[in-house]
Structures are given as structure tokens and as C-alpha cells.
Amino acid sequence: MVRPKSASSKKQKHGVDFKKIKRKIGRKLPPPKNATNTQIRSKAIVLPEQSVASEREGLAVNKKGLTLRELMQQTSHHNAKIRRAALTGIKDVLLKHPSELKLHKLAIIEKLRERICDNDRVVRDMLYHLLKSVIFPSSKEEITAPIISLLMAYIFNAMTHMAVDIRLMAFKFFELVALNYPSSFMLYAEKVLDNYVDILRNNQIYLVEKSKLKNALGGLAHCLYLLSNKSQEDDILNNQNQSIAQQRGLYAYKSEVNEDHAGTASFTGKTKALVPVLINSFLESTSNIRTVDVIDAQSFDCMLCTLQCISLAVKIYKIDKPHASVLNGPDVMQNNMNIYLRKLWETFPVSQLFASPEKDDDKYIILDIKIAEIFLHIVNCVNDTNFLSAKLLGFIESLLLVGKHTRHKRLHIEKHMGFLLPFIPKLLSQVTGYWKSRLLEAFTCSFKECKVDSKLFLAYLSAVEELLLVTSNLGLLTYASSCEDFLGYQIAWMREIPIILLNLGNKHPSSTRVALKLLLRVGQSSIPNSPLGIEYDCLQFPLREFYGIKDHAGSIHYGPFMKLPSDCKELAICCFYYFSSLTSDFLESVTYCCLCDDMESLILLRIVEVVQSAYKSGHVPISEYIGFLVTLVARFRVTPERFLVERKQEKVSNRKTFKSLMGAIFGCLSQMGDKSLVLKLLFKNILSEMLLKLPFNNFGGLLRMIIELDTKLSKLLDEEIADLSKSLSRYLVDAASCISEDPDVAHRFNQIPAIDYYVKPCIILFIGSNSLLTYVLQLLDNFIVEDSIVLPSEFCINYGMEISGRIHAVTYILMFMLKYVILHRSLSRNKAAIEHILLNMEKLLESDKHGRSLEETSKLRSGLDQLKTRIHDLLQIRDTNNLAGA
């Protein structure tokens, strides 16, 4: 056997017939000697433009110049490093060119989903972040259910993967999807819950991978949250859609986007299976920790998450079967659950299990809070007071009182306490006797302690609202008997509201809104003359500060009301409709607000409206109401005092506001009853305001008020008319001397000369009441001579007006009167008085010639002459008419 081999080798060695040409394969022939060396050598190649690169110019590329297509191919490369690089590249491209994502979203997701089951942890993490930060946020609406289902297929695949790592990561992916597309969640909920149960049953996990487990539990908590809030979620979605729906008709069909995909019925079974598993895992971890003695952060988080899941699961269970008894059911499953709940109950004050409770006190308390929440859920749904033992109630009480002793601790726990507060109203209705009063005391105490800027504040407010309204609802039926013990606490809560409002100031409008709503609800539901109603009335006093008060020095301090947004203001205004009688102090502070310069006209009108309807339903005494109306007209500051500014358009004038305010007040007056009687009631207030030397606008406003009520002044006494005439003639002189000073400037308001606007009300009054005119003419006569018009409350002080000025003013007034033909008859009746005035003027002009220049004298003289002739004409005509008539 050996020989042939050696023979063949010999043959090869000694070839005789053919000369062996030795050739090495792959080697080239040497170049011929005359060949030119074409090699180019340079230190660097600089290419201004490369053909391949230029092609890519229009395309979307990442930093490395790769297109999306190439990158996607690379994602399935067998080398993990290249896959990672590809994912970073995709992120880069998508960030640079968002349009790319829109165009190829299907292709991208189809390719990327394969990476969910990737063996490399880093790749999965990168994919997670890519989805989370780039793809989902930027295409929220475009990713539809079918696309989600593409993803879900792979996620489910990963959930049942052999490697624990991948499985846990899959839950994380699922959480991400559920977070971004809650509507799609319902379709898969059942299957996902199954998977959760599976993984939680696997005991090894919590020994090994605490942080991963925490992720998974977080996802579960989210899912359960979605399930439990399904109904609310729909409402929110509906509300969001409402703004769109409002554009359409009311009867339009609802969009089907918000339709439920499935009922919750099928989930109850799953959640029921979940609860024992979760409790088991909780118990397991507590027993683990007991050996370690100290809770480390991770295991604490895990436990917390577990408890959260349990409480959510219990909540879902409750929603589905509101009347079913969780604990006493005949079902084996329920018995099972019962046992587990008992086990959980035994662990309740978690700190008792550990040797050194001082160290991690907060952590234990937080766990306790969670457990308490679970049992409160159960108590809530089955109305079973078994668990309402001293253990639980005592814990809640101590929790409520925790802030009293140690403030810093409270801040830490606050976040978790928010979950317990919503149960308190229900709890208080279930507990009786000794514990009830203790809990009420504790709750009231902690409510008072609560800072307005804390996160718990709104929770407290809503609990208080529920408590107040629950009992007042009861009040409808059995009002006196049942809530005796409650009453004291209710009053304490109500008294807190004004303090809260003041503390809130204007920095937390949303909280203020809630507090005001609470105040309004309390007002609406307080029955007049009941203890609560009386207490509500008493709130007026502290509330004054909310609107505005005057201090001893006389300056006004505006409360937070003035700076709130207008919807809060409206709420605050509505509140005072429900006071059964508005006190004068309170009305005063409201009036300060009304007269503030910063007041918006809409709110001002609303205040007038609300006070009016309060008056109509008998909540405001008439004297207060009259005072309120007259004060508004008399004190409202019309900002450009004259009409001059109107032309320049520099400042915003509030003249329009004044006008609409007057309109509103006329409306109020007209509804008060017989007008001349109302005038009689109002007159004293009006007159006393008139004496205060008001600005023209306000005086004019008061006059208009009188005109609106009764131009004839029929019900007024003679003395009252005399008093009115004094103010009136002073006003006329002021107006004439002041406004006629500069006749060249066109004081105009709606094309009416300013003087017309101011004096016309007087003329209308003169037309209505003859005696008023007589008085005024007499006063003017005196004024010409004595330079004074004595107001009822004043001493005789000279006006300090030059004779020329006096003559000018009176001439002006008389001329103005003459312009109105309708007034002529009344004037002619007072012929003697007018002639006397003329005579006096004549005399004065004669007697005091040296005091002024010739020019001025002639001017006055000509005016006077003109007046004289006109009056003469008038009286002549009247006389002849009278003669003819006779």
C-alpha cells in the first residue's frame, strides 16, 4: 500500500517528456522594461467633488453620509456594533429630516420591531430611546392601530422569550406603547395581563433583577391605571374633542374614535388572578428584607410598586362589581383572595416586622399608606367595616396629625398622602362614635395646617367640598338630627375659606378658582336661617379683606380680588348673591373695588347686576342699595376729566364705561317701583353727594338719575327743591365759567358741544319743574350782586370771582336757556326775576369800569346787549301772544 504512493511522488519529481514550466499562480508578468510608470503618488488627495457624494446631495443622510435605507439594512447586521451604529444613524437622520419619518414610518417600524428581541442589551436600550424620544413624539396621530399591531406582535414574542432580560425589556416596550397610545391598549390588555401574571409567578426574578422587576411593575401599574380610568379617560377625550365638536351642530353624530373596544368584564378575571400573585410577591420581598434588616432603595421601590399595582387591581375590581362582596363570595377564587388579603392585613404596620424601625421610618410609613389605601378601597366597595379597626383608623389619624409635630417629615409624605384624602369623606360616613370624632378632629386640624401652595391643598379642598355637600344633602331630608356633631366642624371648615383665599392671594389663580367654587357651592346649598346659612352670612366679615378695605388712615387696601383673572372675579361676584343679607360693611368694600381705576367694565356691570338681583330677592336692605347706586354714580372717576383728550386719542377713556354703568343703574332704578317715590327715597343721598363739589361728569350723572326718575319732581318738598336749586345754580355757574373759558377748543362728545352735554340735564329739569327755575334765577340774581351761592351745609364764602367773570357766566347761562324754545314759556313766567338780573348786571357793568380793559368791557357789553334784545323779543312775543289769547 505504501509503494504506489512513493511511485507517484517519484513521477512528479522526474518529468522526462515535458519540460516543466514553473509558474506561480497569481503572479503577474514582470513589466516590460520600456514601460512607463503610471503610478501617481501624492501626500494627500483633495477632491473638490466626488461623484457618489454629489448624487446624495438631495437625499437625507446622517453624519456618516448613509441614507435611511442603508441604515435600515444595517440594523439586521450580525455584528452588534454595527446594529448600534445603525440605530444611532437612524436617530440622526430622523432628527435632521423629520419628513423622512412621515414618508417611511411603516417601513421604519417594520424594520425596527425586529430589534425588540435583540440579544444585545445596548441595542434594545437604544431602540427604546429611539422610539421614546424621536419616533413616538413626532408622529403621535399618524401611527394608527394597524401599525401598533405590527409592533405588538414582536413585543408579545419578546414577552415569552427565553432570556429573562428580553422578557423584562418587552414589558418596558409595552409600557411605552401604552403610554403613547392609550386607546390601543385595550385591545391587548388581556394578553398582556396574562404575561404579567406569568412573569410574576417566576420566583427567581425578584431575587435577581430588582431594577428590571421594578420596570415591569411600573408598566403593570400603568396598565392597571389605564384600565381603572377607562371611563374617565373617555370623558377626558370627549372633552378634548368638544372644542372641535362645538363647531358642528349639537345633533351631529359622535365620532367613533372614542368607542370602547371591549368591555372591562373580561379583565376582572385577570385582575383577580393578579392580586394573589402580587400579594405573594410583596410578602416574599418583605420576608427577604426581614433577614437583611434594612430596606435598600431598590427593593423599597419594588415593594411600593407592587402595592400600587394591588391597589389599582382592587380598584378595578370594585368598579366592575360595585355590589359584589370580595371577601365573602362563595367562589373558590374569592376565598383564595380573601386569604391573601388577610395575609396582607397581617403585615399592615410594616414597621412592626422590622427590628430597627427608626432608621427608615418614612419608607415604612409610605408602604403603610399604600396598604391602607388598598384596604380603604376594599372597605369602600363592600361596605364592610371589618377592616375599619383601630389599627387602620389610628394609623390614618396619626398620619393626618403627622405635620403637627414634625414639619419636614410631612413634606416627604405629602405626595403619598394625597391618595388617602379622597377616602376621608366616605370613611367619615362609615365610622361612628369615638373614632369618628377623633378622625374629624384630626382632619380639621390637618386641613388648617395645610399650606396653600402644597400639592395636597386641592385634595383637601375637594374632600371638604364633598363633606360639606354630603351633609347638606342629608340636610334636605333629616336636617336637624343627624349632623349635630358635624356642624361644629363644618363651621370650622367654612371659616377657613376666607383665610385660604387671602393666603392664596393672586399667585395661584387655579387654586383660588377651586376655593371660590367651593365657597359658591356652600352658598348655594346653605338654606337661609339654618346654622350653616347663618355661618355663611358671617363669612362676609373676613371676606371684606378679599375685596378691599379702608384702614384708619383712610387709604384703601385692595385685596387679591382686583388682580385675579376675570373668571375668578365672576365667581367671587356670584358668591355674594347668596348672602341672605348683605351688610353695609361688605357692600362698602365691594364699592371700593367698583370705584378702583383698574376695574374692568364688564366686571363692574356684573357687580351691579348681581347686587340688583340680590336686592330683588330681598338680600339687600333698600337704604344700602340706594347708597350703593348713588355712590357709584357720584364717585366713579371718569379719567379724562374734560373731553379734550378725546381728540388726541392718547389715553383710553373710561367714559364709555361710565355711560354703560349709568345705563345699568337706570335699569336698576326702573325696577324698584314707582319712580317718583324712588326719587324721594334717593333724594337725600343724591343731595348730600351733590354738596361735595363733584366733578362735572358725576354731577351730570346724578342729574340724569333724577331726570330718569321724575323730571317734574312732583313728590319732593319745597325745601328739597330749594336745596337742589342751590347745588344746581352753583353747578351751572361752574360749568359756564369753566367750560366757556376756551370756546375755541371744540369740546365734543358725539358731536354735541360739551356744554350742551353738561347743562342739558338742568334744562330738562327746568322744563319739568317751574319752581326750580324760579329758585335758580333768584340765586343767580344774588350771585351777580354778592358773588356767592350758599350751599345748605356751608358758611357764606365768596366765590372769589371777578365781576366780569360773573357777568360773563350768567350771560352765558341765560343765553343757553334761551336757545331752548320749549323753555320760553317758563322763562316768561319769571319775567320779573330775569329783568332784575339784567338790571343788576347793567349796574355792575356801569359801576366798575376801571377794573378792566376797554376791549373786555365792550365784549361784555355786546354780550349783554345781545341777551337783552333776545329777552326783550321773547317777552314781547309772549306778551302779545297772551294778549291775543286773551
Added chain:
Amino acid sequence: MEVVIASSPVDAGIACWDLRSGSEQHRYRTCSSAAHGLLSVAGRFLAASQLRDSPSAASAPIFFWSWDKPQVEVRSFPAEPIGPLASNSEGTYIMGGGLSGSIFLWEVASGKLLKKWRAHYRSVTCLTLSSDESLLISGSEDGSVRVWSLMMMFDDIAMSAGSDQFRFSFSEHALRVMDIVSGHGLCNSIVISSSEDRTCKIWSLSEGKLLRSITFPSIIDAIRMDPGEHVFYAGGRDGKIYIAALNAECNPNSAHGMFIIGTLYDQSKAITCLAFSMDGVTLVSGSEDGFVRVWDTRTKHVTRVLKHAKGPINNVLIVRQPLYHTPISANSKHLNLLLPPPLSKYVDSVDGEVKTKTVIMPQRACHDPQDTRFFSSYVMEKQIKELQKRNTSGAAEMEIDKLRLECKRSVQLVLQWKKLYQDLQSLYASELIDGDQMSDS
């Protein structure tokens, strides 16, 4: 014939005009009605709840007038002052809202107070029935609107269980509710409420939630829907009637505000009440200045102004009167007899629940509103007793009716017999002839 009826809070009587011609017909005296307190009970008679003489008075009456007499005919004195009134279309029941927040339910035919319940914290300001008359919707001074199922109000077991008696309670209004109207479409309809907080809110009766809230430039005291429910008309305190869209297209940046399409305006003072005519075009408004204005909603112009009195108007109704209701009616005596007894003050607890059961009489052929009667067994018993005594006019009348019917039936019977006889005769005759022919052949 449609007539416009208007009343006022000051004692100016109830005026009555023909809607088409504008001629004044009657003036019913001594009436100072509460807002929403004027009612025509199924077109049979007028009822108006009266305001108190003074704010301290403990009670105020409810008056009834028959169509043809200006004087008050029936006076009832309920336990507390009644504001709004409502009745069902057959006029079987009258609902009244009390000052303390209670709602009263009376049976008209007997005057019995069937039910009284605490509905609101403060006084009831308006009452209305849903289109199928199964739900009562009440608005109150405390700003709440509540929906009551009338049937459930008599469910004593549920009541004693202490659960909420109302079906829905809407508390979104901040101030007093001024008016409520309900739309068509059975219990799926919408309800519009207006309030002193300057908003009108539209609610869904089936879902029990707020559908839309419209803010107006002034307080809305009165609202009416147009029959097609495209728009609703809202009478404001500034004297304008705003037209707000329900199903109609609206301009989002309209001058008056969101959803407000336009206005009707005629220099009037505050609009206090509105009524829609059956023709679906004519709107009638009552104003604080004492005028009733008739509008054509197509042209948006006033077609007629009717003067009521000096004082403000707070109720306007349009009532369809049967044609024979001429001032001198032939059967006026008969009608007077029909005016019911006064409404009782308290719930009668002595005669038990057996007697408060209602019985629906079979309808007769002629569709006369006077004849559709729904009576409680109590009334029936009374009538039976009357019949037994056979001495009242009603009994005699019923007897005559019965005899007439019997006579008619007998005549019919006779005719039937006659026909049968004739048939038989012809049959036998033909058979005889046939037999003869057979035998002949």
C-alpha cells in the same frame, strides 16, 4: 284660533288678544302673577300663581279663571307661595314650585295634592316638562337644574331608601336659573337653561351632561326654541332678543359672541318672556315696558305691538282655543261646571294609596280636548256615587248618552237582522226556482 295671553306682576289683570287680528278679547281681573306662573290648563281654563302682597306674607293664592268670565272663579291657598306652574298637555296635573324649594303636584280634577317633595335648597324659579311629559325639569334660585322622573316620585320604596330622588342635578350655573325649555325627541332631547350669570347652557337629557355653554352680552330672562330646533331665541335684559344656534351653522367670530347668530331689537326694555306660535314663525315677546311685541322671525321685524298696561309683563302664553269658544258660548254653562275644585293644601294621608291610582278613560271618537279625561279612582268613585243617586245633571247626561248609544246599537242590530232575512229569502227563492227548473227538466 290662537290667542296671546299676558299677565303682569303688578295688578293689571290678564290680557287676551287674538294673535292674527290683534283685537283684544277679554281681560281677566285681579291677577299679579309670579314669573312663569301663568298657565292654561289644557286650554280648559287659566291658572295663575299670585305674588305675595308683602314680602313678609306667609302664603299667596293660586287663581283659576274660566275662559268666559273675567272674575276669579276658584281660589286655592297652597301651604306656601307658589312661583312657577306647569301642567301636562291633557291638563290632568298641575305642578307648582314653592318658595322654600319644594315642588307640589296636584291632580286637577279632584284638587288633591298628590305629592310634595323638597327639590332645591332655595326657591324654585322655573318648571317645565319634557316633551313626553315623563320628566319634570326644575330650576332654582340656587343655580341648580334638576331632572325628576315623575313616575319615580311615587316609588315610595326607593324614596325611603334615601337615594337621590332626582335623575340628574346640574349645578354648573353660578346664579339663579331664569328659564328652562326642553326640546323634542322624547327623553333623548336637549334642555336649555338660562341663568343670571349671563350664560345659557344646553344639556343632554339622556346622558345628563353639559353639551354647550353660551355666554351672552346680557342676562337672559326668557328662552324659546324654534320648532325645528335649529336656533333658540333668548330675550335679554338689554331689550334684545338674541338668536343663538343649536343646529344651525354659526359664525365663530360673530359680533355678539360665540354661537349667537343675530338679534331682534325694537327699542324695548328688558324682555321678560317669550312664546312661540304654532305656525313656527311668529314669536311673541313680553317686555318690562308693558308691551307685547309680535315678531316675524323670518323678516326679524315687529309685526304688531300690543299694549298691556303700564306695568311690566312677566308672562306671555299662546293658547290654541277651540273654535266654538266665542264669547257667548252655547255650552258655557256646561263648561263652568267643569272648572275643578280648589287645590288642596296638604297631602291627604287618610285615604290611602288605593284611591290615588289614576284611571284612563277610553277615548271617544271626537277629538275634543274637553273630553280627554284622566281621573284618579277617587273622582271615578265620586261619579259612580253621583250616578247611583241619579240626581245630578252629569248623571242624567251620562244616562242619555248611554241610552243614545243603546238606541244606535239596536238600530244597527235591526238593520243586520233585516239584511240577514233578505239574504235568506233570496237564497230560498233562488233555490226554489232552481228546484223547479231541475224538476221541470
